[in-house]
Amino acid sequence: MSAQKKRNFKIEAFKHRVEVDPKYAEKTWKILEHAIHEIYNHNASGLSFEELYRNAYNMVLHKYGEKLYSGLVTTMTWHLKEIAKSIEAAQGGLFLEELNRKWGDHNKALQMIRDILMYMDRTFVPSNHKTPVHELGLNLWRDNIIHSHKIQTRLLDTLLDLIHRERKGEVINRGLMRNITKMLMDLGSSVYQEDFERPFLEVSASFYSGESQQFIECCDCGDYLKKAERRLNEEMERVSHYLDAKSEAKITSVVEKEMIANHMQRLVHMENSGLVNMLVDDKYEDLSRMYNLFRRVPEGFSTIRDVMTSHLRETGKQLVIDPDRLRDPVDFVQRLLDMKDKHDKIINVAFNNDKTFQNALNSSFEYFINLNNRSPEFISLYVDDKLRKGLKGVTEEDVEVVLDKVMMLFRYLQEKDVFEKYYKQHLAKRLLSGKTVSDDAERSMIVKLKTECGYQFTSKLEGMFTDMRTSQDTMQGFYASQYSEMGDGPTLAVQVLTTGSWPTQPSAPCNLPAEILSVCEKFRAYYLGTHTGRRLTWQTNMGTADIKATFGKGQKHELNVSTYQMCVLMLFNSADCSSYKEIEQATEIPASDLKRCLQSLACVKGKNVLRKEPMSKDIAEDDAFYFNDKFTSKFIKVKIGTVVAQKESEPEKHETRQRVEEDRKPQIEAAIVRIMKSRRVLDHNSIVTEVTTQLQSRFLPNPVVIKKRIESLIEREFLERDKADRKLYRYLA
Amino acid sequence: MAITGTSEKVALQALKASDWHLEGAFDFFYSQPQIRAVTDSRHLEELYNRYKDPYVDMIMVDGVSLLCNDLQVEPQDIVMLVVSWHMKAATMCEFSRQEFISGLQSLGVDSIEKFREKIPSLRAELKDENKFREIYNFAFGWAKDQGQKSLALDTAIGMWQLLFAEKHWPLVDYWCQFLQVRHNKAISRDTWSQLLEFAKTIDPQLSNYDAEGAWPYLIDEFVEYLFENGIVQRGN
Numbered sequence: 021m022s023a024q025k026k027r028n029f030k031i032e033a034f035k036h037r038v039e040v041d042p043k044y045a046e047k048t049w050k051i052l053e054h055a056i057h058e059i060y061n062h063n064a065s066g067l068s069f070e071e072l073y074r075n076a077y078n079m080v081l082h083k084y085g086e087k088l089y090s091g092l093v094t095t096m097t098w099h100l101k102e103i104a105k106s107i108e109a110a111q112g113g114l115f116l117e118e119l120n121r122k123w124g125d126h127n128k129a130l131q132m133i134r135d136i137l138m139y140m141d142r143t144f145v146p147s148n149h150k151t152p153v154h155e156l157g158l159n160l161w162r163d164n165i166i167h168s169h170k171i172q173t174r175l176l177d178t179l180l181d182l183i184h185r186e187r188k189g190e191v192i193n194r195g196l197m198r199n200i201t202k203m204l205m206d207l208g209s210s211v212y213q214e215d216f217e218r219p220f221l222e223v224s225a226s227f228y229s230g231e232s233q234q235f236i237e238c239c240d241c242g243d244y245l246k247k248a249e250r251r252l253n254e255e256m257e258r259v260s261h262y263l264d265a266k267s268e269a270k271i272t273s274v275v276e277k278e279m280i281a282n283h284m285q286r287l288v289h290m291e292n293s294g295l296v297n298m299l300v301d302d303k304y305e306d307l308s309r310m311y312n313l314f315r316r317v318p319e320g321f322s323t324i325r326d327v328m329t330s331h332l333r334e335t336g337k338q339l340v341i342d343p344d345r346l347r348d349p350v351d352f353v354q355r356l357l358d359m360k361d362k363h364d365k366i367i368n369v370a371f372n373n374d375k376t377f378q379n380a381l382n383s384s385f386e387y388f389i390n391l392n393n394r395s396p397e398f399i400s401l402y403v404d405d406k407l408r409k410g411l412k413g414v415t416e417e418d419v420e421v422v423l424d425k426v427m428m429l430f431r432y433l434q435e436k437d438v439f440e441k442y443y444k445q446h447l448a449k450r451l452l453s454g455k456t457v458s459d460d461a462e463r464s465m466i467v468k469l470k471t472e473c474g475y476q477f478t479s480k481l482e483g484m485f486t487d488m489r490t491s492q493d494t495m496q497g498f499y500a501s502q503y504s505e506m507g508d509g510p511t512l513a514v515q516v517l518t519t520g521s522w523p524t525q526p527s528a529p530c531n532l533p534a535e536i537l538s539v540c541e542k543f544r545a546y547y548l549g550t551h552t553g554r555r556l557t558w559q560t561n562m563g564t565a566d567i568k569a570t571f572g573k574g575q576k577h578e579l580n581v582s583t584y585q586m587c588v589l590m591l592f593n594s595a596d597c598s599s600y601k602e603i604e605q606a607t608e609i610p611a612s613d614l615k616r617c618l619q620s621l622a623c624v625k626g627k628n629v630l631r632k633e634p635m636s637k638d639i640a641e642d643d644a645f646y647f648n649d650k651f652t653s654k655f656i657k658v659k660i661g662t663v664v665a666q667k668e669s670e671p672e673k674h675e676t677r678q679r680v681e682e683d684r685k686p687q688i689e690a691a692i693v694r695i696m697k698s699r700r701v702l703d704h705n706s707i708v709t710e711v712t713t714q715l716q717s718r719f720l721p722n723p724v725v726i727k728k729r730i731e732s733l734i735e736r737e738f739l740e741r742d743k744a745d746r747k748l749y750r751y752l753a
Numbered sequence: 754m755a756i757t758g759t760s761e762k763v764a765l766q767a768l769k770a771s772d773w774h775l776e777g778a779f780d781f782f783y784s785q786p787q788i789r790a791v792t793d794s795r796h797l798e799e800l801y802n803r804y805k806d807p808y809v810d811m812i813m814v815d816g817v818s819l820l821c822n823d824l825q826v827e828p829q830d831i832v833m834l835v836v837s838w839h840m841k842a843a844t845m846c847e848f849s850r851q852e853f854i855s856g857l858q859s860l861g862v863d864s865i866e867k868f869r870e871k872i873p874s875l876r877a878e879l880k881d882e883n884k885f886r887e888i889y890n891f892a893f894g895w896a897k898d899q900g901q902k903s904l905a906l907d908t909a910i911g912m913w914q915l916l917f918a919e920k921h922w923p924l925v926d927y928w929c930q931f932l933q934v935r936h937n938k939a940i941s942r943d944t945w946s947q948l949l950e951f952a953k954t955i956d957p958q959l960s961n962y963d964a965e966g967a968w969p970y971l972i973d974e975f976v977e978y979l980f981e982n983g984i985v986q987r988g989n
Contacts, residue, residue, distance in 0.1 A: 703967070704965070704967035705965055705967075724970060724973075727967075727969075727970045727973075728970050731941065731943055731944075731969055731970065734941075734943045735902060735903075735941050735942070735943065741943070741947075746947065746950055746967065747966065747967040
């Protein structure tokens with residue numbers, strides 16, 4: 021290779037200046053300006069995109085961006101002003117259409133212009149902090165059209181007028197509306213809000229305020245709610261069709277406020293159609309509507325709840341203190357159950373099973389059930405009635421349903437220990453008279469009580485069942501054994517009751533007839549033979565007997581009587597007539613029981629196996645009794661004495677209550693000792709609170725009684741007062 | 754010396770210690786552990802034998818009468834209660850040998866004359882708040898039957914009237930009236946002791962009575978009684 025001179029390539033700038041034709045910028049601009057005009061005049065098809073783009077590009081490149089931009093602004097503004105005039109000139113209904121059409125045009129034009137000026141948009145605009153073309157176009161539209169003095173108000177008024185007409189029932193052009201509102205949105209959410217939404221909401225508020233006032237004067241509650249619901253749905257539909265989605269929450273809250281919140285009290289308390297009427301008449305649909313509407317407003321639910329609660333309390337209270345109702349305990353309880361059922365259904369169907377409403381129902385029941393202190397007794401009597409006959413032939417499932425409902429009422433009782441006492445008494449009578457409809461039902465009830473209140477509550481009740489079963493076994497053993505040889509003596513059936521489990525009743529023994537006595541002694545011997553260390557006491561006030569009796573014309577009847585009655589009747593085997601005194605002496609039955617017994621034998625129509633002289637209703641000390649030869653009855657078997665559970669008389673009620681109070685004292689003391697043992701030192705009020713909490717599942721202790729128990733414990737040196745602070749008590753180990 | 758019942762020597766000590774200020778001297782004296790004056794145990798035996806019952810080794814009713822006579826005080830004078838308190842007597846109207854002798858020893862007397870001289874100072878002890886409370890509470894155990902837990906109502910009323918004559922309580926008569934009309938049963942120890950607190954802290958118009966104040970229920974009932982009968986206006 022020959023040594024060639026290496027040439028270094030150098031790149032140098034042009035040594036001569038490139039002269040840009042000063043008129044170049046002006047010329048180029050003119051081309052572009054012309055193009056913009058053509059675009060606005062719908063003549064864009066004749067233009068070359070490439071050429072225009074290049075021109076714009078060159079202008080920017082040669083540092084004429086500013087000229088281009090400001091030219092654009094001027095040109096566009098000029099066009100928009102012309103457009104504004106044409107829109108303003110539109111008549112009536114065509115106004116919106118014209119606006120819409122021009123807006124469409126403008127957008128198309130803007131797009132083309134933006135495409136042409138894209139280079140400027142990307143380079144000159146950002147570096148000079150100018151508004152991009154598209155946005156510029158929107159802003160100019162906004163400023164020159166929408167905010168033009170003649171157009172602005174007219175636009176708003178037109179829109180609002182159309183909405184108003186639609187509310188009144190006219191059909192309007194929803195598509196057009198949508199386009200307009202979308203236009204406003206595109207111009208910026210503040211434009212939409214300021215130029216349309218805010219006034220729209222104001223106008224709507226006054227519209228609905230007026231309409232609701234009108235409705236409420238002439239409609240009843242149910243109708244009003246229907247109308248309110250309809251309007252609400254309308255507005256939501258309106259939004260979905262031609263307003264911005266964000267407006268929904270705002271307009272619905274306007275409707276809710278004007279139509280519902282402002283009239284809540286009046287609606288709920290409306291005479292003859294308000295909430296209370298709806299409840300009474302089971303208007304599920306109306307109630308459901310009210311629930312759904314009121315849930316939208318503050319305090320809506322609490323308003324309904326409060327009115328419902330006070331209605332329940334009032335109704336319940338009336339039910340519970342009405343003296344007529346108190347005559348029939350079973351009916352009393354049935355009504356309570358019916359009331360509960362009714363309202364449960366309402367809450368279920370109309371109030372969406374809302375828990376807060378359920379709670380309001382529960383607290384109302386708890387309030388009025390305890391207003392009547394015989395409620396525990398009556399509920400027990402209701403169960404007794406059902407278990408003795410009411411549930412006869414009812415399927416197992418339905419039995420469970422009934423018992424579960426009763427348990428719901430039971431839960432409301434504050435004095436559960438009173439219920440326990442009565443339940444025990446009634447159960448004892450059922451068991452001993454053999455009058456229970458279903459053992460399974462009995463056991464089911466016990467299980468439910470145990471689940472609710474714990475083992476202690478039901479242990480004695482279960483003991484009673486056990487005794488009954490054991491007695492059956494004992495009787496079998498007795499008859500199998502040698503003790504039972506008695507030839508043709510009376511057949512004995514004994515129930516052996518464990519003292520602690522059965523309700524205590526003081527029993528005055530009476531003189532049993534000789535035949536009975538011998539059989540009883542045989543049993544006693546047998547029993548004590550197998551169970552040493554026990555003591556048997558005959559409860560003559562609780563037994564029954566079946567006697568065969570032959571009357572004057574030879575009619576034979578089988579009489580089912582109480583033990584006392586049997587003793588009295590047996591006397592007439594040896595004498596046709598006996599005076600009261602003779603009977604009393606012979607049987608040694610206590611006077612009040614004897615009188616009742618004689619009354620049932622001599623003074624009751626259809627059951628008068630004895631005749632009394634004189635024929636008065638009451639038993640006097642010098643009455644004489646005769647065996648009633650002339651006794652007749654349709655039935656062969658006549659039931660005279662039954663030991664049936666009944667509503668207690670006043671003195672009995674008083675006595676039971678006293679026993680309950682007595683039983684509560686040791687429970688309170690035990691609670692106090694338990695608390696003090698763990699806390700060691702505690703002030704008076706805290707003890708009262710703690711004791712109440714501990715015992716509330718059984719009963720509500722009286723603070724005065726608690727105080728007395730504390731003093732008793734101080735006396736017995738379980739507790740002492742603190743030396744420094746006399747309100748404190750100290751546990752003494 | 755007349756008030757504290759002490760000897761001249763001790764009195765001078767106290768006055769010197771307090772710079773010859775009389776009030777200060779009292780403070781000084783009472784804050785000292787009681788200076789036991791020496792007693793002659795033979796004298797004490799003699800004294801005991803004078804009052805002792807002929808059949809039982811105790812001073813019984815007659816002996817007490819005689820003692821009171823010698824001391825020139827009435828038997829139902831409240832100062833005898835104070836004496837009994839010093840003796841830690843178990844029950845009223847009786848003193849055991851132990852109680853009598855050690856009681857007199859603690860009082861620092863061994864003759865009737867000294868005993869007599871001590872009486873005014875014993876009476877003065879009732880004016881002291883703390884001592885009064887102790888004597889009051891002592892009185893319950895002392896006045897009740899040995900075998901019982903509670904104090905019979907009549908005895909209690911008698912004691913209250915005696916005690917509250919010393920320490921004036923305006924409601925004492927209503928209290929006794931209330932008990933006879935509404936309560937009619939024996940008084941428990943707690944009720945007894947709490948009554949003093951009630952009398953001391955609650956004003957007779959019951960303006961600061963607090964129903965939540967953990968007073969014995971008998972006192973709560975008493976307050977109700979006062980309201981019901983218009984003796985005190987409710988709503989104070």
